[in-house]
Amino acid sequence: RPRVGILALQGDVREHARVLTELGADVDLVRRPAELAAVDGLVIPGGESSVIDKLSRAFGMRDPIRAAIAGGMPMYGTCAGLILLAERITDGIEGQQTFGGLDVTVRRNAFGSQVDSFETDLDIPVLGEPPVHAVFIRAPLVEDVGAGVEPLAALSDGRVVAVRSGALLGTSFHPEVMGEHRFHGLLLDAVRNA
Numbered sequence: 035r036p037r038v039g040i041l042a043l044q045g046d047v048r049e050h051a052r053v054l055t056e057l058g059a060d061v062d063l064v065r066r067p068a069e070l071a072a073v074d075g076l077v078i079p080g081g082e083s084s085v086i087d088k089l090s091r092a093f094g095m096r097d098p099i100r101a102a103i104a105g106g107m108p109m110y111g112t113c114a115g116l117i118l119l120a121e122r123i124t125d126g127i128e129g130q131q132t133f134g135g136l137d138v139t140v141r142r143n144a145f146g147s148q149v150d151s152f153e154t155d156l157d158i159p160v161l162g163e164p165p166v167h168a169v170f171i172r173a174p175l176v177e178d179v180g181a182g183v184e185p186l187a188a189l190s191d192g193r194v195v196a197v198r199s200g201a202l203l204g205t206s207f208h209p210e211v212m213g214e215h216r217f218h219g220l221l222l223d224a225v226r227n228a
């Protein structure tokens with residue numbers, strides 16, 4: 035069984051744990067470097083990216099996570115987790131850092147002033163049918179996609195909301211809150227192939 039960690043410093047850890055458990059993974063909550071070393075893949079949940087950033091530094095997790103990314107550990111970030119996997123962000127708070135790994139620029143709270151939250155159905159070719167019912171909660175947007183990065187999903191106006199690059203996967207939205215299992219399935223595939 036794949037052993038997958040969830041970075042459990044802040045955010046919607048429980049929803050991810052339920053999806054991964056339903057998919058048959060062994061799930062560990064990860065707050066310490068030794069806990070990260072024991073897993074084969076990592077979910078970075080939704081929540082507040084600036085808080086997860088600060089706590090990851092306070093818990094001595096920033097460098098181990100960056101090393102795991104560099105070493106090819108499969109990871110999946112939703113919303114705040116996508117922000118944390120981005121090499122570059124816009125509209126971060128003062129001093130906000132990311133782990134990096136995805137060669138993208140992500141705009142935090144990109145839908146902020148008009149609509150804080152919305153839901154829409156997305157056709158996602160790598161997942162096939164049915165479309166994903168995507169929930170966006172103060173969501174970020176992928177504004178710039180580097181050469182090695184595969185856009186997996188876009189809104190009807192073409193703006194990118196899901197990407198994959200090597201063993202890293204990120205979505206602006208929250209499949210875990212809808213019981214949508216297919217993105218976590220991609221993460222488990224990457225863990226099995228790693």
Ligand code: GLN
Pocket residue numbers: 079080081082083084112113114115117142143171172173174
């Ligand atoms: N706006 C949050 C942030 O900047 C992300 C929101 C979410 O994860 N649903 O981290």
